[in-house]
Amino acid sequence: MESGIDVRVIETSSLGDRSYLANDGEAALVVDPQRDVDRIIALAGRLGTRITHVVETHIHNDYVSGGLELCRLTGATYAMAAADHVAFQRTPLSDGDLLEVSPRMRVRAVATPGHTFHHLAYVLEGPDGTEGVFTGGSLLFGTTGRTDLLGREHAEALARRQHASAHRLADLLPEGAQVWPTHGFGGFCSAARAEGGTSTVGRERERNPALRLAADEFVAHTLAGLDTYPAYYAHMGVTNLAGPEPVDLRPPAVADPHHLRLRLAAGEWVVDLRNRKAYARAHLAGTVSLALDGPMATWLGWLIDWGAPLTLLGQSADEVARAQRDLVRIGIDRVAAAATGTPEQMAAEPGQVRSTDTADFADLAAALEGRVPDGLPEPGAVLDVRLGREWEGSHVAGAVHIPLPELSRRVDEVPEGAVWVHCGGGYRATAAASLLARVGRRVVVVDDDFATAADQGVPVTASA
Template sequence: MTAGIDVQVIETSSLGDRSYLATDGEVALVVDPQRDIDRVIALAGRLGVRITHVLETHVHNDYVSGGLELSRLTGATYAMAAADEVPFQRMPLADGDLVEVSPRMRVRAIATPGHTFHHLSYALEGPQGAEGVFTGGSLLFGTTGRTDLLGHEHAETLARHQHASAHKLADLLPEGAQVWPTHGFGSFCSATQAEGDASTVGREKELNPALRLAAEEFVTQTLSGLDAYPAYYAHMGVTNLAGPEPVDLRAPTTADPLQLRRRLEAGEWVVDLRNRKAYVRAHLAGTVSLALDGPMATWLGWMIDWGAPLTLLGETTEQVAQAQRELVRIGIDRVAAAATGTPEELAAEPDQVHTMATADFAALSAALEGQAPDGLPAPEVVLDVRMGNEWNTSHIVGAVHLPLPELPHRLDEVPEGAVWVHCGSGYRATAAASLLARAGRHVVVIDDAFDTAADKGVPMTVSA
């Protein structure tokens, strides 16, 4: 950065996304803000700058944008692609358009279709020229945005656009220009997982497949690597095109133990936000474990029927508030109820408090040899709830594969008998085990790192 221009990152690690605030010390522009814009306003306040422009690189499919509301509250100009037809007022931008933010800072729109058809990147220019580029879902760190979110029928066409757009950026911008992507830090909007925490155009020329591979090879590689993406994505683009409502983070209604029991008996989603180790030690029977120390909103939004009643259980009101913040980002605006306390405090009857058996891969290896540790049932079913690409890379011989997002609607496909369930680390396995236990299954959580399974003697199948 040259003197006088500063770019601040606003991280949303739970969704794998970043927003940005760029400022010359007096005014600021914001790129791709998340829906909880209080974070952005607070940052501008700490820096003592006025937000004058809000820019969207594209109509987002993985979160509800806060751009429209931020522009309303601050009076900032709201800008997005002219080709995206929306019912609200915005500055329409097309390839080559220049936005003068201040005498010392401007952005140039660059058409970079690929992640979407109308995707724009924004080159940030100071007195000395291009400082960097906000790439949204175009050129990411070591990868690109996925190309199938508008329908598989468009995936190949968009992959070809993505390749061309990456080369366009590399040709237009100096090698020292910073790359500031929105996606790629665990987001399912990324074609593969991003590499590193910062990058430049020059670095991407050396590492990024979009800039190293010929178009046909890139398209083939991109399409073959695409795995499933969250079901709630179907609602995000529609909401963003219509214009999201202001965010509402008021505390939900408090549920007492009798109300919680009624919700559980009705089969509603009652989500335990505590970490998985606390959950297996004690939890209310019928609750689902989706801890705040993982991507709770992503998995919940993927599995729950859209609009179904949801109750949150936390140790503290702060946990519930954090969960609400995560959920409004994906359009789950109102929580039916919430409660805080220990499982014993939240139980209407003592027998509602259950524990859950756990093991590691060494125990599974012994159990498969007929030497299950004391107190654990023999594994009649080994259930792998990782995603398809993970399974295809390597998996346990004889395991049953049901990705976690599909499990709520495919529970009857899990063979009879005691189930030992695993994922890559233990987070998804605990969530899956809670769903299985809710359905009355005898379950053991393998709370262990999958990459240690082979070394601990578990028989593995590895792809060539």
């Protein structure tokens, strides 16, 4: 490496987050590490560098941090906001503090409250001057971090501070400085989904609402866009302040068909990780569909009673291992049991294997007109399990709206008869159908893209 600093992205797409490793060829800085730190250590090994410093932009509310464990394993210095009172030793940083990573690389802390009260951004400086800024949940790609995670009562005040923080960064840094956010790639910590894979301060000046709108307009825009967020977030900040325990990714106990039947009979959470189409074709009665090819950990963490026994079903041991890794990132550390194979191989008796009816929006349009497709039941209700902002944008006329996270406790509100359930693309609808089937309801999954519903003849309306 002749000059400059190499910044590597460590993607956690299942949670919509990024961590970073900045390396000058000898020393490395890690920013906002996820809990499964083995992949970060492996990256440093491949690059031939030594991790000497780990920094947090804020106390995370959407995942369990790996910072403490990474420092235990590498001996790195662990730094974060001095104003965040944690139960472990760390290097406290305040606005303007400089952290010397190596003779050729340093970061400067910049107070950027908004996503949290004590949020810090880190300006990365190398031999050629400013390289960019690690913005955490402050300035994201085309948006900013949401401001309500510490309570709706703080959302407006924090939105105003978020606006001021974005302007501070834009005024402080050159237009060509890279922007490296932690949030905004599909999770619930950003006010909106990020746009694109890279950005600079100059580009954000052109497109980011925080830099284009006046403060009052930005606050109104931000607050209007906030929707609900996963229930498990309530546990993340507490865990990160206390200091997370080391990760244990050893395989769980193997559940044979007899034990699976007992767990299902007891009403425990037995989660099928296969894709939703495979689930619809055949699954064990009583299992919940949360496929590994979607945001499984987010929805499971949102739906499950925290601490409840959990069993995972996958096609292979690799699928179960991938699911475990996703789950420890949100603090679900103990999987009671697991099984692999086909539903037929997992069943203690043939009657346990079931299928789920599926349809598309053209089928639903026909059914609503009284032309029910062969083999499908007449709809007693159309159930929309999308979140509130999605419903308000547009929905099937006459549909019942119960967001997926609320379905288990509101199942009595679902009208009698067969339930045709949909979401935006099919993932959540399949999960919802599995929850309804557990309580004996007849279901049809509309496994289709909601954006095409009107074109296929479904009557669609917008909320008033």
